[in-house]
Amino acid sequence: MEDLPTHLVIDILSRLDDSADIARCRVASKTLNSLSREVRSINLRCSFDRYAKSRSPLTRSSITPFKTIFRNLISELGIIESVSIGVEKPLHTVAYDDVEDEDDLFLTDDKFAVEWLPKIGNGLISCSISDFWVQSCWRRSDVLSLLSSYCQNLIELQIKNAWLSVDGLNPMPMLSKLTLEYIRLDDEDLDMVNKCLSSLQVLNLIGVGGLKEPRIHMSGLKTCHWTVSNAVTSINIVAPRLVKLKLKCARPKALVIDTPSLTDLYLSLEEASKFKVHDFTSLKTLHLESFDLYRVICKLPFGPTIQNLKLSSTRTIGLMVATYGFKLLFSVFPNISSLTLNPRAWSELEMCEDLEVQNQMKGLKDITAYLEIHDFDTTLLFIFFILDNCPNLTDAKLFIHRDVVFTVTNTLISRCMTHCPRVRWRWGMWKVGTEDAWMPT
Template structure:
């Protein structure tokens, strides 16, 4: 190929390879490919489960090139790298401790000696760095890789570290870093405080399953987008971010929750139960997604309401049988009077039906702002389900679009009868039909019947 194509076209082709192991093969195929490949500006190398298994087998042990060796070679053969992603495939997470020798470090990718061997060669031009470690080898080894990265990667904009036990000792300020992802990482509260201090210009922060935190605080003045999935049950959880626009927060039931995010526009909150909540007023909140096993306590705790235009609601499975799960649609309308788009998850709709059977729709006023509804239905009693739908249509005088997903286990005769009656009785409504089942993706069948 190198004899017939210009170098610029070869470089363009090589730059489109998503797996850098293919790039490594090209480098040994010909002198031309080896030369041109040095100008590729990224490395994306992932250890797959099949490679891992081959490297552990008797016959493959001496035939499979060590993963770290391939990576080192790629770095050595590169002239200017702007992006590096090295890691293990998610499928390796299924390997048990009993199947691994503790002394192995061939996939310990946050090993400070390993990183020292290649990072100084590429740090000058590096903008993106992702290291996804092999948890079974990294979880009992505390790594100081953050200090090394902060000492030499002065132009780094995005950093991801996954499946590691991290130390913040020696961490230096990185004022140019704007995006940070820490996923399944061991930290302590003082470590998170150090992150706040040394990464002051973060605009995007993702903390997923970060363990070891008891009273974590995020205090970042420039933060705009935040994903925080808390796997344990901290005593308190605080976010101070005056410019935060988008927040996805998933936690269990912290005793204290403090949010000072006045400019929040898009908020996804998954919370089992609200304890002591302190929230500054949301001035611009438009999109709200709520998941809780105690919906009413969430509503009482948060100063939500008039600004919400798009609302999505569902109930979490409760670990406490006595938890009050009441979700009355009329009360929901009273709290969110200006919603124009409403989505009800499976458990939310089930609770709405339960409340409707007991007392109808409590709201006595018309919902003039509501334009569209999406709901996940289980049709146990077709007349009850129809009564709710018709009651909503009578209350919501400007409602023009209903997207209804029927559970896959509802028999086809019942589903067809339900669909027919809805479309005949309210022909002016734009109906959309689909099917749903927990654990699978929703399937849409038709539009505008």
């Protein structure tokens, strides 16, 4: 280490998974002791083991409080550009017993934030706070407003496991990426976020509770990942520059999407009784996940621009009905060149008895599908139907469930490759909970 260039040593120290290790590096050499003070990032995590020792009567006195360690790091470093503090995932399972009066891991605590934000806020570019839910869920925090007061140069912000207030929230013109995960937030709070964080380009709202009729109205937003809770009754998204949207919801009574620049959409919902969606004039890639794919496909104005289509059905085998087939798909999506089907979506299409199409599906060039093979002849007939009606299909990637017996799998592979040698076949195996695996052919 003594012979490494100065900038490289600082970079190595900045990449430590636990900034508490910096203290250990200081006693290793004079060089490390000197250069460690030039590190511009803090990455500090409380492990389950550390938490358990801090609560045990036998070891409690020997454990330095987590917030004290963080304060010491702040005092020993100069300019700090990045802060990431939080608890490790195993702590998310800790019960609520006997923690109401504790606050050492209440990391979005206003008093704690006021102790360190004024000292480093002006230079801070990136900040991530992953709170301890059993200590933060019943305490409302103004940390978001404090960050907006002290961190005018902040570009990226992530807050997890907290109950946030937006009282006193100031505009943050530099902030371009915001992630709120497992947060309590009300509709009016989200309205204030729309107003004060208007420069956001990336917004991730994962499991944000408390919302009823949330609205996202952001003129500069380009990427959005939004996982909506079941309590939400309506969703409203107006974002003229939005390019990529991942939206997961259950049964919203109303869904409004006004995103004319959207090119990549992942939409997961069970059903929606009312849609108000402007035409997707730029959409190229679409992933639909639903209990009722037929209704969603027929209701939304997807248009002819989609080239890459992925369908994921969430129906169980016993509830499957033949409601749609390739004829419907290619009338709604006439220009798709790539198609991916999850096991349930394939089975639903396979059940459709109408295997007649008016025109050949000339645009389809590659298909990826996951097969369960409940009836060999039905599956084989459906594959032949696709091959015969898609003359430009050149690539087929078919994954067969691992529980299908080898003789059935081997026969299917042989029959398909013999029937259509023009296709570049790739065969694999799949099973829930395991990684897909390619099979030698």
